Amino acid sequence: MLPEPRIYVPEPGEDVVRIRTSERSLFKRCRRLWGWLSPVRLGLQVREAPDYFWYGTGFHFAMEDFHGYNRYGHAGKAFLAYVEACKQSNQLPSTWRDFEPLGLGMLSYYSDHWLRNRDVKQTLYVDGKPQVEVNASIDLGLRDHKGRRVVYDFTIDRVVMDDEGLLWVVEYKTAKAFRLYHFDLDEQITSYSWCGQILYGRPIAGTIYMQFKKAVPVFPRILASGEISVDKSQHTTAALYSRLMVDMYGSVQQSPSKNITALNRLVAEDTEDQDRFIMRTNIERNSAQIKSLQQRIYMELEDILNPDLPLYPHPQQSCGYSCPLMHACLAMEDGSDYVDALQPYAAKGTSREQEMRWRTQLPPPELVQLPQEALLYSQTTQESVAQLQQRQESPEELFLAELS
Numbered sequence: 382m383l384p385e386p387r388i389y390v391p392e393p394g395e396d397v398v399r400i401r402t403s404e405r406s407l408f409k410r411c412r413r414l415w416g417w418l419s420p421v422r423l424g425l426q427v428r429e430a431p432d433y434f435w436y437g438t439g440f441h442f443a444m445e446d447f448h449g450y451n452r453y454g455h456a457g458k459a460f461l462a463y464v465e466a467c468k469q470s471n472q473l474p475s476t477w478r479d480f481e482p483l484g485l486g487m488l489s490y491y492s493d494h495w496l497r498n499r500d501v502k503q504t505l506y507v508d509g510k511p512q513v514e515v516n517a518s519i520d521l522g523l524r525d526h527k528g529r530r531v532v533y534d535f536t537i538d539r540v541v542m543d544d545e546g547l548l549w550v551v552e553y554k555t556a557k558a559f560r561l562y563h564f565d566l567d568e569q570i571t572s573y574s575w576c577g578q579i580l581y582g583r584p585i586a587g588t589i590y591m592q593f594k595k596a597v598p599v600f601p602r603i604l605a606s607g608e609i610s611v612d613k614s615q616h617t618t619a620a621l622y623s624r625l626m627v628d629m630y631g632s633v634q635q636s637p638s639k640n641i642t643a644l645n646r647l648v649a650e651d652t653e654d655q656d657r658f659i660m661r662t663n664i665e666r667n668s669a670q671i672k673s674l675q676q677r678i679y680m681e682l683e684d685i686l687n688p689d690l691p692l693y694p695h696p697q698q699s700c701g702y703s704c705p706l707m708h709a710c711l712a713m714e715d716g717s718d719y720v721d722a723l724q725p726y727a728a729k730g731t732s733r734e735q736e737m738r739w740r741t742q743l744p745p746p747e748l749v750q751l752p753q754e755a756l757l758y759s760q761t762t763q764e765s766v767a768q769l770q771q772r773q774e775s776p777e778e779l780f781l782a783e784l785s
């Protein structure tokens with residue numbers, strides 16, 4: 382019989398053992414790496430956190446603001462506020478200038494274009510608070526060998542309610558490409574349903590998994606011949622493609638048939654839940670799946686909390702490009718001083734408060750302005766959408782396009 386998990390209300394000064402889904406994944410990936418990085422063990426932190434972590438934090442903050450109190454009135458502006466706050470708190474990575482236009486472009490596209498013709502989904506409010514960036518912990522009803530309480534920490538990006546009154550957790554991911562085949566067994570997705578139902582005391586229908594490609598839609602290329610490219614891999618949208626056709630040929634109908642075909646292909650890709658840049662997938666989890674996850678968590682904890690557990694390595698092909706502490710691992714293998722090898726790459730972990738100190742430096746909304754280019758981009762994408770919507774495709778046009 383498993384203990385009944387319930388929401389943990391922190392007690393002042395209480396020292397607890399914190400477990401997260403990411404920690405469980407790391408544990409199952411490689412016990413040696415977990416032993417170095419987990420707060421349950423050595424609790425080291427990689428010295429040079431990858432810059433995409435920094436970017437992901439800013440992206441999530443912008444979405445939190447936009448779908449929450451919306452203090453900045455625009456997701457792109459909220460991202461700029463994050464960059465400014467990181468400047469003030471000395472938390473900018475050296476590559477921030479590459480990420481700033483990317484964040485601004487992706488978020489402007491989302492708020493000014495993608496959402497305009499789609500169901501926005503209403504953020505859930507509890508006691509007047511929007512349920513965005515929800516941080517909470519579950520008391521698992523366990524104690525470790527030192528008698529400390531064991532809690533399960535989680536962060537939910539957003540909670541929405543659908544038209545039937547069902548709750549859904551919304552998860553944001555930014556990546557180079559969409560991932561499609563991991564949904565059924567994804568532990569993080571199932572854990573959101575488990576954590577959410579304990580937090581809100583009611584079932585969670587599932588997770589709305591939102592993937593954002595790390596790319597900003599632009600106009601299609603113009604070839605040296607003066608024609609509009611029909612390359613299928615271009616980072617463009619139907620609205621921008623048709624806009625350029627109208628600008629160059631006077632109307633879509635007067636454009637070359639190969640361009641009409643390319644446009645129709647883009648239009649067909651544009652559905653209620655996705656286009657080339659953003660994909661929204663509803664993933665349900667039933668009570669059996671949630672129960673199975675809970676049982677698995679308690680089984681894994683028997684190992685995670687065992688102070689005598691052997692921490693053997695798990696060498697894999699991916700070690701070479703994905704393990705931040707491979708140097709130390711190799712030193713351990715060849716008998717050299719691995720503690721020495723750890724020094725340049727890892728240090729004692731900092732507190733969450735220190736990591737989040739940029740939040741205390743956020744500028745007031747009136748001091749954050751979108752650059753002219755961003756305003757122009759938003760205006761152009763919005764006009765292009767309106768133009769595309771006015772366009773009525775004749776059966777003849779579609780037939781000709783098919784033939785070509």
Ligand code: SF4
Nearest residue numbers: 411695696700704710
């Ligand atoms: S290199 Fe591979 S085996 Fe060694 S610690 Fe890293 S993940 Fe584990």
